[in-house]
Amino acid sequence: MALAAAPVAVIPAPHLLTFLLQLGLLLGLATVLGRLAARFGLPALLGELCAGILVGPSLLANVAPDVSAWLLPQDPARFHLIDAVGQLGVLLLVGLTGMHVDAGFIRRQGRTAAWISGAGLVVPLALGVGIGFLAPHEMIADGVDPLVFALFLGIALCVSAIPVIAKILMEMRLLHRDIGQLILSTAVIDDVVGWFLLSVVSVLATAGARTGQAAATAVALLAAFVLVALVLGRRTVAAVLRLADRAEGSRTTIAAVTVMFLLSAAATHALGFEAILGAFVCGALIGSSPDLKVAKLAPLQTFVAAVLAPIFFATAGLRMDLTELANPAVLVAGIVVLAVAVAGKFAGAYLGARIARRSRWEALALGAGLNSRGVIEVIIAMVGLRLGVLTTASYTVIVLVAVVTSMMAPPLLRLAASRIAPNDDEAVREKFFDALQTTPGGELVTTAKET
Template sequence: MFAAAPVAVIPAHNLMVFLLQLGLLLGLATVLGRFSVRFGLPALLGELCAGILIGPSLLANVAPGLSAWLLPGDPARFHMIDAVGQLGVLLLVGLTGMHLDLGFIRRQGRSAGWISGAGLLVPLVLGTGIGFLAPAEMIADGVDHTVFALFFGVALCVSAIPVIAKVLMEMRLLHRDIGQLILSAAVIDDVVGWLLLSVVSALATAGARTGQAAVTAVALLAALVLVAILAGRRAVAAVLRAADRGAGNLTTIAAVTVMLLLSAAATQAMGFEAILGAFVCGALVGSSPDLKVAKLAPLQAFVAAVLAPIFFATAGLRMDLTELSRPPVLVAGIVVLAVAVIAKFAGAYLGARIARRSRWEALALGAGLNSRGVIEVIIAMVGLRLGVLTTASYTVIVLVAVVTSMMAPPLLRFAASRIAPTEEEAAREEFFDALQSTGGESGEKPGGETGRELVTTAKEA
């Protein structure tokens, strides 16, 4: 028998540059993220700026030699830091899935369905239309135009739960009916958005123009959801019970991380995106009665403080703001931003009016759901990795995520200030204040609604 050749280790210089990249990106992302929060802006903005500063937008133009040394063009070396970012986004999406409260959506009933449905459909249709009209500079070579247009529509129709929840908490709107309605509609947006992304990503991977690939993707997706409901719940519960017998938090953290990664690998093997598997697994873990949320606090802290900022900083590395100096790209960017904002507002407003909500409630819903934030950045990264987007179209989509996240707080504050609180909302406010003062781990809201999910989701952002 022949002995297998030993696996080559990372050369010393490459390892040094890799560690320098990680340290620099995380340091800049942390500082700029805190700086953004201090000025009332999403931390996401500062974390993206960390990558923009040392990426092709700035450093490559100011000091090309230093840029080439720090960020070499060798794909294998760049993939090392990319892998860390991918690990971060998988865990981030998994933890987001754990905070879903499907019972909360059911309690909102008809209103949440109308608002989310119209708020998804209008920007999806208009975004797809914009995708068909996009200039050649924004479409990658060899990509089917229909797939690109559908991908663009999905990118514009989503909403970002972490940003929305944080804004609602900071504005003391979580206890209000309008705040709970915004959050429930955002949860539906999130779930549908991941499913749509998976179908479009499967189409991009198949490279098919016909509907056969779409039918296959939908069938596989339905099978995945069915298996998750029928067998996934039991499997997750069994693993959590076994992990709970371990000492301290470490066994539970390891067990949850393993389940998230294996689920991500499974959906990747099926032709979907790995983040879908992480999201579905996270939802199963979060809905399990065997989960002890407090045991995952160290994992959430590490992902929020280290892995997620690195991911968003690497997302900033992919942006090239100099692309906006090209007139077709600049015009397309302005049009895309305008359509994204108008379509989301129009869809949410229409759905709210159908659900017989007041004019100011409809405007508040549009303002809240307009924030794309984290979710749209992740979708843009997927599109770039699949080769659907060019650097120009990727840059435009990420800018939409940033601008809409910055717009949400002032617009929501303006509309919500014109909605008079009810007596029930005043009672919930007292509960909310008491919950915050005791750490937010237990308690019942008036009307039987649990408050832990709302507070935890907002804190996680």
């Protein structure tokens, strides 16, 4: 007779203690430093990343190595506990970000959004790929095909960050302006294309960049996933939301949306793509559903913004090592990458706007607004590190680009937007946008579809 398998042992008490201390310390530091950054008009993301930098290899490991080794053991089984919490946070964050996608608004922008987004993607992507081939060996992980690294760097430099841009536009009272809506809709296109490009390159990173069959298979699977999502996913989302809405309160809707995010993420991961792609597509389907009661998701957005997302960004900071910049080759490469990231995105957006016959100041505002990489670039950097494409040095450089560009965006956007005269329609919309509420983390409670 077959004997029942022995139960899996629970987490040892010392490991549980370390895990709880990690969570408490990282969340506490991320919250305090995030609020401090916001107080000075900087993105909260900056403070949350600094929480990880303080207790990571950049500082604590050098000042108190014994304490660092105890608090952040290098044993993967123990370190992955805090990683798992961060991954849950990023999947929910990306899913909620996907809810900002408004295909109808993008269609209404028509040729203008297409030109701006197209040029804003192609120029920094091409420049990023170009400098990727010139990167020093310290930036490329061992055994990685240079083409894969170059493609990955190009994608990292061509994206924008919807949550950060939306927050900046709200704080500057530009979301009701035509230029604010155009910036947000173009950022949506950028990120949708960016997630799909990232998924294809992620497959190439594991299958080999020069394997044409791998690339063709990835594109075919990606197309099949999108088709299934549009045909079956939309109906499934609507049915689940209607069923969840029958229950009183918001708990059932929050649980249903979370389950859909996670299962969609699992589906794309099983196909060999990044899990965040599934969460993003699912979020877009949920956000476009007429059966969605947005107010019911406010508690989920609050929890993600106040707890899970700060933990994720703190863990992202843990993997940064600013001492890498002491290497002259890495420092020069970092300066070049930052310059190309800023100039490429700005030039691309400006060129696209001028082709679409927007004014010079509108083109400058678009270049300034879309330059904010923020959340999305940090996530892409984490993906590259997990796939073994990036080294600690290149990861640190890419995250620094996200931070610097997010800090640069507000003053440049304020200067350009002040030169654009408002119209009557914007005055009407201003009253509506004044009613929008934000969560403590600064994320939009309403979706872009409702705006």
